[in-house]
Amino acid sequence: MQQIINRFISYITIDTESDPESNTTPSTEKQWDLANKLVEELKAIGLSDVTIDENAYIMATLPSNVEHNVPVIGFVSHFDTSPDFTGANVKPQIINDYDGKDIVLNAEENIVLSPDYFEDLLLYKGQTIITTDGTTLLGADDKAGITEIVTAMEYLINHPEIKHGKIRIGFTPDEEIGRGAHKFDVEKFGADWAYTMDGSQVGELEYENFNAAGAKIKVKGKIVHPGYAKGKMINSMYYASEFINALPRLETPECTEGYEGFFHLHDIEGDVEETTLQYIIRDHDMDKFEARKALLEKIVFDLNTKYESEIFQIEIKDQYFNMKEKVEPVMHIVDIAEEAMKAVGVTPLIKAIRGGTDGSQLSYMGLPCPNIFAGGHNFHGRYEYVPVESMQKAVDVICKIAELTAKEK
Structure with missing residues (x-):
């Protein structure tokens, strides 16, 4: 040996x-x-x-x-x-x-x-x-x-x-x-x-x-002097946390096993002006895999509708099957x-x-x-x-x- x-x-x-x-x-x-x-x-x-x-x-x-x-x-x-x-x-x-x-x-x-x-x-x-x-x-x-x-x-x-x-x-x-x-x-x-x-x-x-995809969510903010920011500043990091919390918390790698799929937030980079979230999406079942991707897109749509602004942008790329x-x-x-x-x-x-x-x-x-x-x-x-x-x-x-x-x- x-x-x-x-x-x-x-x-x-x-x-x-x-x-x-x-x-x-x-x-x-x-x-x-x-x-x-x-x-x-x-x-x-x-x-x-x-x-x-x-x-x-x-x-x-x-x-x-x-x-x-x-x-x-x-x-x-x-x-x-x-x-x-x-x-x-x-x-x-x-x-x-x-x-x-x-x-x-x-x-x-x-x-x-x-x-x-x-x-x-x-x-x-x-x-x-x-x-x-x-x-x-x-x-x-x-x-x-x-x-x-x-x-x-x-x-x-x-x-x-x-x-x-x-x-x-x-x-x-x-x-x-x-x-x-x-x-x-x-x-x-x-x-x-x-x-x-x-x-x-x-x-x-x-x-x-797994069927696998990667998702990049960009959250747009607006920086204003904090002393005069009321009604003007948009802190992208706070909005990003709202997106994170909209996903099912227990459908993550540390809470799943066997054939259970998940969303995995593996990278965050941001400041007031812009925050980027990087996710991987995994599921063995193709229908569930497609549903996971659709859920991410729906959350983006719902949040943009809520705030009447295109604050959130999403890009999803399939990786393997x-x-x-x-x-x-x-x-x-x-x-x-x-x-x-x-x-x-x-x-x-x-x-x-x-x-x-x-x-x-x-x-x-x-x-x-x-x-x-x-x-x-x-x-x-x-x-x-x-x-x-x-x-x-x-x-x-x-x-x-x-x-x-x-x-x-």
Whole structure:
């Protein structure tokens, strides 16, 4: 497992945070640092057709080692990290033989990763856990996935007795800001289907995800000297709070689970003259998803009517859709992943993603793409961690999927 640890740390210590305000691809120049490193590493382990395009999309091939016809399969991960929390100067901590107690991430700032709050930690008692130092995210989302794919390809190259068909791998930028598949060349990739290695807990296998949209609400105000403001000033921040309070308070991420959708206010920026609210809208059910978008527009209309002025403006953009519609007609690709997990001693946890992956967009682009666990927990924040044993199991699953797909019928 030391090889996995070393490879993973070499990736997470490179800052690849993406930027939703950028119009470039990748959205940040620093993503090239890891992208270029990956290209050289893929060549070094012996993959062929290693390419990187002008937008930093990486592809490579492991040629088939069987003579009969086998479907071409792919494995995909993203190398950017979330802008929700800093990914600069990651200082990982390795906890050997975890004892099931609190892990002090940062004594100076009293930051503690505790199983009293994060109960999933207890699943990994006795294992090796990699954590942050409490000041950054870790980057297991999705550098754990990249680690697993590269390690699995290297293992298959070094063990030609494991029979497999042609395997394509793809690494993308900007997944965390919803653009990971936007410029992915599905035709060039040339796979019959693929799997994203971008899930969380060991055993996760997912072919349903949220329908997703983003909403930007601009609230216009009017600044006047506060000493002479009566009847004249319009404080956009007060009006913005009225919009916030018009939404159902319990339909938020912290109050929902399973198939329950939500509105998530993730950014506010404002002053008296103008306030901007940024929301994400999520629901697995398409009708409910459309109703959520309609509710936002209705609140804007009602408030503008109430104040007899166009104080509120709204812009809604769809981001991705539930892959279930595209995967269900080819459910054998999920069955193969489930069989592979069971074969390597992993209990499959088939459930809906409360989020999205590149796979959701790729599925609608003609590449059915379920999602498999990468092993990390508490993504996008200082409490992120990943058990090394989970990463090893993901490597095993990738290799077994390759083997099962190549079996002669």
